[in-house]
Amino acid sequence: MEFGWSEEEARFRLDVRAFIQSELPDDVTDLVPGEDPYSQTSIAFCGKLAAKGWMVPHWPREYGGNDASVWMFAILSEELWAAGEPRGSQYMNVNWIGPAIIKAGTEAQKNQHLNRIASGDVLWCQGFSEINAGSDLASMQASATRDGDDYIIEGEKVWTSYASKAEFCFLLARTTGAADAQNSISIFLVPMATPGVTVEVIPTMLDVHQVHRLTFDKIRVSASCRLGEENAGWNIVRDALSDERVGTPRFARAEIVLDRVLAQAHALGESLHAGLWRQAAEARAACNAARLLSYKVRQSRARGMGAGPEAYLGRVAIVRAERAVAELAVNLMQEDSLIAGSLSDGEFRTSMIAGLGGGSYEMQLNLISRLWLKLPKGS
Amino acid sequence: MDLDLNAQEEAILARLDAIVKADVPLLREGASVSCAYDPALMEALRQSGLLDLARDGEQGRLGAMLVTQAVAKVGGMVPVGLHALLVPALFDTPPLDLVAIRRAGRDVPVAFATDAGVLVEVGAEVAKAYRVRPEQARAVASHYVIRRGHPALTGASPLLGTWPAALVVRRWQLALAGEILGTMSGALDHLVSYLTGRRQFGRELGSFQAVQHRLAELAVSLEALRCLAFEAAWADSDELAASAAAYAACAARTTCLEAHQLSGAMGFTLESGLYAWTLRLQALSVEAGGSQFHALVAAASHWDGAKACLSASGSSRKGAQPALVAADLQVE
Numbered sequence: 001m002e003f004g005w006s007e008e009e010a011r012f013r014l015d016v017r018a019f020i021q022s023e024l025p026d027d028v029t030d031l032v033p034g035e036d037p038y039s040q041t042s043i044a045f046c047g048k049l050a051a052k053g054w055m056v057p058h059w060p061r062e063y064g065g066n067d068a069s070v071w072m073f074a075i076l077s078e079e080l081w082a083a084g085e086p087r088g089s090q091y092m093n094v095n096w097i098g099p100a101i102i103k104a105g106t107e108a109q110k111n112q113h114l115n116r117i118a119s120g121d122v123l124w125c126q127g128f129s130e131i132n133a134g135s136d137l138a139s140m141q142a143s144a145t146r147d148g149d150d151y152i153i154e155g156e157k158v159w160t161s162y163a164s165k166a167e168f169c170f171l172l173a174r175t176t177g178a179a180d181a182q183n184s185i186s187i188f189l190v191p192m193a194t195p196g197v198t199v200e201v202i203p204t205m206l207d208v209h210q211v212h213r214l215t216f217d218k219i220r221v222s223a224s225c226r227l228g229e230e231n232a233g234w235n236i237v238r239d240a241l242s243d244e245r246v247g248t249p250r251f252a253r254a255e256i257v258l259d260r261v262l263a264q265a266h267a268l269g270e271s272l273h274a275g276l277w278r279q280a281a282e283a284r285a286a287c288n289a290a291r292l293l294s295y296k297v298r299q300s301r302a303r304g305m306g307a308g309p310e311a312y313l314g315r316v317a318i319v320r321a322e323r324a325v326a327e328l329a330v331n332l333m334q335e336d337s338l339i340a341g342s343l344s345d346g347e348f349r350t351s352m353i354a355g356l357g358g359g360s361y362e363m364q365l366n367l368i369s370r371l372w373l374k375l376p377k378g379s
Numbered sequence: 380m381d382l383d384l385n386a387q388e389e390a391i392l393a394r395l396d397a398i399v400k401a402d403v404p405l406l407r408e409g410a411s412v413s414c415a416y417d418p419a420l421m422e423a424l425r426q427s428g429l430l431d432l433a434r435d436g437e438q439g440r441l442g443a444m445l446v447t448q449a450v451a452k453v454g455g456m457v458p459v460g461l462h463a464l465l466v467p468a469l470f471d472t473p474p475l476d477l478v479a480i481r482r483a484g485r486d487v488p489v490a491f492a493t494d495a496g497v498l499v500e501v502g503a504e505v506a507k508a509y510r511v512r513p514e515q516a517r518a519v520a521s522h523y524v525i526r527r528g529h530p531a532l533t534g535a536s537p538l539l540g541t542w543p544a545a546l547v548v549r550r551w552q553l554a555l556a557g558e559i560l561g562t563m564s565g566a567l568d569h570l571v572s573y574l575t576g577r578r579q580f581g582r583e584l585g586s587f588q589a590v591q592h593r594l595a596e597l598a599v600s601l602e603a604l605r606c607l608a609f610e611a612a613w614a615d616s617d618e619l620a621a622s623a624a625a626y627a628a629c630a631a632r633t634t635c636l637e638a639h640q641l642s643g644a645m646g647f648t649l650e651s652g653l654y655a656w657t658l659r660l661q662a663l664s665v666e667a668g669g670s671q672f673h674a675l676v677a678a679a680s681h682w683d684g685a686k687a688c689l690s691a692s693g694s695s696r697k698g699a700q701p702a703l704v705a706a707d708l709q710v711e
Contacts, residue, residue, distance in 0.1 A: 001441050002381040003613040071380050277685040278674035285622040292606030296382045316599045368598055369591035373571055376586040
């Protein structure tokens with residue numbers, strides 16, 4: 001074991017911080033993901049990241065990467081998330097959409113998509129959840145029917161982030177006519193400009209983030225949009241999602257919020273008693289535990305060991321960390337935490353969704369039970 | 380950054396495995412658990428050199444943490460954490476006597492006091508080690524697995540050395556984090572094994588989701604603690620050691636209660652053996668001031684504003700008098 005950073009890695013972290021400081025607009029935290037100004041900022045910022053070679057540094061060179069170590073990418077992800085994730089939806093491109101295309105895509109798909117992702121100039125969204133298929137994603141009903149060289153796709157996807165500005169959708173649909181219902185899901189890389197695709201905003205209590213309803217009204221897409229073999233989508237997406245479990249280093253931002261909210265309370269003249277300091281220390285420990293567990297996942301994957309159950313442990317730890325910081329923030333700021341847009345308001349509402357985005361907390365516990373503890377299956 | 384065991388660390392575990400198989404009679408299936416100190420295990424660990432690893436920098440401290448958690452996992456009845464992580468920082472030549480520790484000015488029951496020939500007392504600024512006579516220690520009745528007592532420290536007890544208190548607190552916290560890590564791991568293994576075999580309502584208890592989620596939460600805490608404890612041993616920093624100890628103490632308490640809740644009445648029997656881990660976890664969770672103290676040290680190490688709260692928290696305390704020991708709180 002070894003817990004230190006090399007000189008090169010430590011220097012890289014400082015370089016990334018300096019870059020963010022100089023290139024990120026001051027008002028980025030006021031922007032709402034999904035709205036125009038945020039998307040424009042994301043495109044502009046990612047272009048600059050790409051110019052530095054920092055958009056997909058850990059990808060293979062042949063796909064626009066730099067073969068950088070998993071730790072360089074971990075450092076980059078932490079610093080970007082700590083700064084409010086200015087890549088916006090493009091973090092998904094880098095973390096799992098691109099890697100899924102690298103693993104399962106045709107040469108034409110790789111040529112079409114990977115360079116653009118590496119250049120930081122394309123927005124994607126994911127078409128996964130349906131109104132009756134949330135945690136139970138495998139029960140989705142959106143259908144794809146083969147028609148000559150095309151597929152006709154029909155159905156509805158909901159709670160989709162970034163959809164209003166996305167150029168492509170990474171869409172899951174059930175292929176009609178499959179012999180085995182368990183293995184009938186296919187993936188389609190759908191251009192959002194396809195006639196018959198509509199996007200509506202779903203109003204939510206989370207004004208810090210827009211989500212959408214996507215309707216696919218018998219849209220016609222070329223079979224060349226299908227990623228991987230027909231009916232083989234589930235394995236591809238399961239592998240991709242394991243990257244997503246710890247792909248969002250929420251703990252990095254939570255640690256910063258923790259320091260800031262303590263400073264805010266101090267500035268307001270709040271006299272912190274020992275109990276609050278203890279709670280702060282425990283929240284900081286929770287952030288550190290989440291960071292280290294996510295490193296274990298990154299290390300396993302870097303060694304080609306695939307997505308082990310460590311990913312689910314890491315994800316639970318990340319949610320715990322976010323909640324611990326949110327709880328302290330609210331305890332410190334009390335009624336002031338009810339002011340819209342305040343740091344503690346933002347942290348609390350972010351923590352409310354932390355256990356849902358990227359797979360629900362309870363699903364992680366199910367998977368830990370089965371795959372880590374090897375407990376018997378329920379009836 | 381590398382969170383996997385290297386070949387040297389694997390070798391340490393293999394050597395430990397051989398030692399505990401040969402020298403740890405307790406916790407074998409069906410055996411009742413003794414509360415007595417295990418001098419044979421202590422001697423085997425001393426002879427192996429595994430208690431000297433922490434003299435060798437970062438990698439050595441990681442090795443010492445491995446030793447601590449592995450011995451605790453099998454319920455070894457020795458103060459392994461103190462001897463693997465603290466003693467090498469205090470003595471060039473380790474004393475042959477067993478070492479016990481307490482905070483100065485707090486006359487509380489001390490683990491292994493009735494067997495220890497060295498007592499480390501940790502004050503606000505300095506820690507001092509004294510030679511004491513274990514046979515003169517006053518034993519305390521306790522249900523928490525390890526024998527405890529009030530050390531026989533007198534004005535005539537020879538002083539063996541003086542060190543900065545921060546060093547001793549830090550290594551004590553590492554020792555506690557490591558022992559809790561190992562003990563928790565043993566407890567969870569035992570619990571999962573029991574709940575996988577025990578059938579009620581026509582199926583294994585461990586197949587119920589209500590049970591599974593609680594076990595999964597414990598598993599996350601255990602693996603989180605593993606990372607925190609090893610990082611703290613590697614770094615040897617005040618903040619990370621205190622932070623790991625605070626996390627460990629909270630997790631220990633939760634594990635003790637959850638393990639018994641999930642094991643039902645069976646878990647309370649001596650026959651089940653569960654108490655050997657759970658009651659020891661409970662004891663470890665309160666040592667050195669418990670999570671409340673550890674968390675405050677961690678806070679004061681990171682935020683200047685917390686330092687005043689820590690300074691105010693170290694007041695002395697008399698020991699509990701026999702008359703106050705819950706004679707009137709008998710439960711039915």
